[in-house]
Amino acid sequence: MLxxxxxRPAHVAAAVAAHTQDGEPRYLAGGQSLLPALKLRLAxxxxxxxxxxxxxxxxxxxxxxxxxxxxxxxxSALAACPHIPALAQLxxxxxxxxxxxxxxxGGALANADPASDHAAALLGLGAEIRTDxxxxxxxxxxxGMFETALEPGELxxxxxxxxxxxxxxxxxxxxASGYPVVGIFVxxxxxxxxxxxxxxxxxxxxxxxxxMALAGDFSAAALEGLSVPAEDLNRDLHATHExxxxxxxxxxxxxxxxxxxx
Amino acid sequence: MRVAFTLNGxxxxxxxxxxxxxxxxxRQTLLLSxxxxxxxxxxxxxxxxxxxxxxxxxxxxxxxxxxxxxxLTIEGVAAGEALHPLQxxxxxxxxxxxxxxxxxxxxxxxDLVTHLDKADETAIREGLAGNLCRCTGxxxxxxxxxxxxxxxx
Numbered sequence: 001m002l003x004x005x006x007x008r009p010a011h012v013a014a015a016v017a018a019h020t021q022d023g024e025p026r027y028l029a030g031g032q033s034l035l036p037a038l039k040l041r042l043a044x045x046x047x048x049x050x051x052x053x054x055x056x057x058x059x060x061x062x063x064x065x066x067x068x069x070x071x072x073x074x075x076s077a078l079a080a081c082p083h084i085p086a087l088a089q090l091x092x093x094x095x096x097x098x099x100x101x102x103x104x105x106g107g108a109l110a111n112a113d114p115a116s117d118h119a120a121a122l123l124g125l126g127a128e129i130r131t132d133x134x135x136x137x138x139x140x141x142x143x144g145m146f147e148t149a150l151e152p153g154e155l156x157x158x159x160x161x162x163x164x165x166x167x168x169x170x171x172x173x174x175x176a177s178g179y180p181v182v183g184i185f186v187x188x189x190x191x192x193x194x195x196x197x198x199x200x201x202x203x204x205x206x207x208x209x210x211x212m213a214l215a216g217d218f219s220a221a222a223l224e225g226l227s228v229p230a231e232d233l234n235r236d237l238h239a240t241h242e243x244x245x246x247x248x249x250x251x252x253x254x255x256x257x258x259x260x261x262x
Numbered sequence: 263m264r265v266a267f268t269l270n271g272x273x274x275x276x277x278x279x280x281x282x283x284x285x286x287x288x289r290q291t292l293l294l295s296x297x298x299x300x301x302x303x304x305x306x307x308x309x310x311x312x313x314x315x316x317x318x319x320x321x322x323x324x325x326x327x328x329x330x331x332x333x334l335t336i337e338g339v340a341a342g343e344a345l346h347p348l349q350x351x352x353x354x355x356x357x358x359x360x361x362x363x364x365x366x367x368x369x370x371x372x373d374l375v376t377h378l379d380k381a382d383e384t385a386i387r388e389g390l391a392g393n394l395c396r397c398t399g400x401x402x403x404x405x406x407x408x409x410x411x412x413x414x415x
Binding site: 001002003004005006008028031032035036038039048050052076095096097098099101102178 | 263279280281302303304307310313316317318319322323324326327329370373374389390391392
């Protein structure tokens with residue numbers, strides 16, 4: 001790793017102020033994606049601003065019909081949270097035990113890996129991202145590969161997930177990396193049916209054709225005969241774009257078959 | 263930078279660069295070489311230690327991230343000469359061959375013993391997904407952890 005400076009501010013205001021410094025400041029949460037990137041010199045920040053222990057980022061509470069999760073809450077802590085079982089199951093399936101104990105929800109979302117598990121839940125539940133300066137709807141958050149709507153220095157404080165009537169997540173994992181080759185989150189959400197896909201394209205997206213098919217009949221049978229075009233999907237050494245296209249309806253049906261009420 | 267934390271029950275302090283990994287501080291400065299470096303890329307789990315009671319990979323944690331917190335390494339697991347029940351279980355079931363992955367297996371195993379309510383093999387296997395054994399001796403490792411979970415009742 002190339003040298004960098006490090007600060008651990010006590011409050012959000014100080015963290016955001018630190019990010020206005022010259023050079024290339026960067027927030028550090030759990031570091032489970034950032035540290036490997038630093039080792040590979042894919043990122044070369046001049047300053048790491050450690051936000052993992054900011055008190056404002058540690059929420060885990062019910063707020064009416066929402067579950068509010070602080071950006072610094074670890075995958076392990078979210079996996080133990082009972083309010084949205086599909087979200088807990090998803091969080092408990094990320095990476096491995098050690099990564100879940102260190103990695104955080106906000107870090108994963110800000111990193112915006114095209115195969116992020118949490119991205120599927122964010123879109124699939126229609127969550128809102130509350131930052132130090134505004135609220136961003138899930139549908140407006142992911143702009144592209146490792147690219148989000150966050151402005152320079154904008155810090156995620158917490159994420160509010162509306163409680164779904166029912167929801168489930170199904171994926172095929174890459175056995176070496178643990179990342180989903182494709183992951184599908186289906187939900188009968190507060191604002192209607194949502195089907196979100198991760199791992200298949202440059203960023204996670206919703207499948208409106210599947211959502212319409214499920215609007216009248218929220219079951220695997222309603223997806224019979226539906227397919228997705230392969231052209232624009234990811235192709236890499238792990239899977240062809242045709243294989244990913246084939247996985248999408250299969251995993252959507254698996255998720256629907258294990259859907260349960262929260 | 264100055265870091266101060268609790269290591270195996272004792273207060274320690276050290277001077278580190280911000281980029282120093284926790285595992286390098288443990289091994290090279292504090293001379294606790296029981297925590298191993300297998301891959302240095304976060305794949306193998308040989309460097310697993312506990313940070314505030316949870317298993318983490320010390321090659322994916324900066325030393326400065328441990329400042330003010332509590333770290334447990336393999337050297338702090340036994341009580342003097344008395345092995346921890348999980349270490350006993352590893353010995354009794356021959357749950358190690360070359361021994362290189364063993365410190366990491368014990369530290370992840372301890373997290374599972376603490377947080378799993380019952381000795382469910384699928385859950386133990388899933389819990390060890392971040393620890394590789396190149397001798398492929400997983401079966402007795404899983405049995406040792408299961409036995410230790412069973413004993414805690």
